[in-house]
Amino acid sequence: MAGQATAQRGKHGFAMPRVPKILIYIVGFVPAVVLFYLGVNDQLGADPMRYLEQSLGLWALRFLIATLAITPLRQILNINLLRYRRAIGLLCFYYAALHLLTYVVLDQGFDFEAIWTDIVKRPYITIGMATFIVLTPLAVTSNNAAIRRLGGQVWARIHRLVYIAAIGAALHFLLVVKSWPPEPMVYAAIVASLLGYRFVRSLVKRSMPKRRAA
Numbered sequence: 001m002a003g004q005a006t007a008q009r010g011k012h013g014f015a016m017p018r019v020p021k022i023l024i025y026i027v028g029f030v031p032a033v034v035l036f037y038l039g040v041n042d043q044l045g046a047d048p049m050r051y052l053e054q055s056l057g058l059w060a061l062r063f064l065i066a067t068l069a070i071t072p073l074r075q076i077l078n079i080n081l082l083r084y085r086r087a088i089g090l091l092c093f094y095y096a097a098l099h100l101l102t103y104v105v106l107d108q109g110f111d112f113e114a115i116w117t118d119i120v121k122r123p124y125i126t127i128g129m130a131t132f133i134v135l136t137p138l139a140v141t142s143n144n145a146a147i148r149r150l151g152g153q154v155w156a157r158i159h160r161l162v163y164i165a166a167i168g169a170a171l172h173f174l175l176v177v178k179s180w181p182p183e184p185m186v187y188a189a190i191v192a193s194l195l196g197y198r199f200v201r202s203l204v205k206r207s208m209p210k211r212r213a214a
Contacts, residue, residue: 018083021083021084021087024084024087024088024091025087025090025091028063028087028088028091029091029094031055031059032056032059032095032098035052035055035056036052039052049102049106049107052102052106053099053102053103053107054176056095056098056099056102057095057096057099057128057169057172057173057176058173059095060092060093060095060096060099060169061092061169061170061173061187063088063089063091063092063095064089064092064162064165064166064169065166065187065190065191065194066088066092067085067088067089067092067162068162068166068191068194068195069194070082070084070085070088071198072194072197075201086142089138089139089142089162090139090142092135093135093136093138093139096131096132096135096169097132100128100129100132103115123175124171124172124175124176127168127171127172127175128168128172128176130168131165131168131169131172134161134164134165134168135165137158137161138158138159138161138162138165141155141158141159163195163198166191166194166195167191167195169191170184170187170188170191170192171188173187173188174188
């Protein structure tokens with residue numbers, strides 16, 4: 001039995017101590033609660049609306065990066081966090097939704113004409129809206145019922161949209177700041193590294209059958 005357990009660990013990687021998934025959501029929403037609390041108490045600085053919007057968007061990007069990092073962690077460092085990937089991915093969507101709602105409700109006051117003008121004239125808002133649209137089907141299908149209804153292959157193809165969402169989110173952050181400070185460039189570099197890793201790995205996997213045949 002001990003040998004079998006060792007073999008399972010080697011096969012599936014080092015599984016972190018299990019915690020209830022609800023705890024992931026509770027901890028994940030702490031930054032949002034703190035931000036809104038500070039906002040209500042007028043403690044978000046000289047431009048609180050901009051700070052709140054950007055902070056919520058940044059947390060969405062962080063959770064998106066965490067979602068993308070789960071596979072490399074398992075494949076490179078043998079750390080298995082797969083059971084938490086869905087929760088982390090949904091946290092990304094929830095923060096993106098809060099980011100959007102803050103802009104639509106608190107910033108623009110449901111002025112949809114002004115919002116449409118922003119979408120047309122400001123590239124960072126255009127990219128941000130498009131990124132949120134891409135994230136939406138990922139969130140809607142992040143459940144076992146959707147996997148059964150769509151089938152594993154179709155579901156997997158839909159969830160490859162996360163790569164497009166990651167590029168869009170990184171570009172959105174870069175364009176929002178209207179300059180080139182280190183922080184958005186660091187996040188863009190992390191996204192590029194995670195996507196580059198997947199691209200290189202897919203090329204290696206494709207070349208392996210050809211090597212075997214040769």
